[in-house]
Amino acid sequence: MNDRMNDRGPVRWQRKTQPTATPIFTMPGWGTAIRRGLLMRCPSCGKASAFANWFNIRPRCPSCDAPLGDVPCESLPPYLTIVIGLAIIGIALILSDRHGHLDYRTSLLIFIPFAIFLQLVVQRPIKGVVLAVMMKLNMVRETHDG
Numbered sequence: 001m002n003d004r005m006n007d008r009g010p011v012r013w014q015r016k017t018q019p020t021a022t023p024i025f026t027m028p029g030w031g032t033a034i035r036r037g038l039l040m041r042c043p044s045c046g047k048a049s050a051f052a053n054w055f056n057i058r059p060r061c062p063s064c065d066a067p068l069g070d071v072p073c074e075s076l077p078p079y080l081t082i083v084i085g086l087a088i089i090g091i092a093l094i095l096s097d098r099h100g101h102l103d104y105r106t107s108l109l110i111f112i113p114f115a116i117f118l119q120l121v122v123q124r125p126i127k128g129v130v131l132a133v134m135m136k137l138n139m140v141r142e143t144h145d146g
């Protein structure tokens with residue numbers, strides 16, 4: 001017998017708390033927040049780096065204590081980087097081979113390192129912008145410490 005049942009059938013999922021309209025941390029305007037994200041700084045204060053290492057966001061800002069690690073921005077930045085990178089590489093590939101003289105080995109030697117470069121370098125500012133937008137929209141995971 002499933003214990004997640006009541007007399008009307010299975011218990012439906014319910015949100016534990018109501019979404020709050022007021023942000024739990026102070027945020028600047030959209031332009032400032034996105035600029036700080038592009039510069040990979042904390043979108044809230046801009047005084048510290050938002051990154052703990054090359055890829056990961058800090059759990060909390062050391063300057064203003066904004067909960068950067070509670071923003072669920074793990075999946076969107078790599079996806080956006082792939083979409084943008086595919087567009088850039090696609091255009092570059094078509095333009096470089098428009099006369100049909102580009103050897104496939106040459107194109108592999110050019111475009112595979114270029115694709116790796118895009119993922120390693122372009123993903124950080126994209127992640128910063130996604131972090132800023134999600135913080136502006138108050139999209140922060142529910143914490144259980146208070």
Ligand SMILES: [Zn+2]
Binds near residue numbers: 045048061063064065
């Ligand atoms: Zn901060």
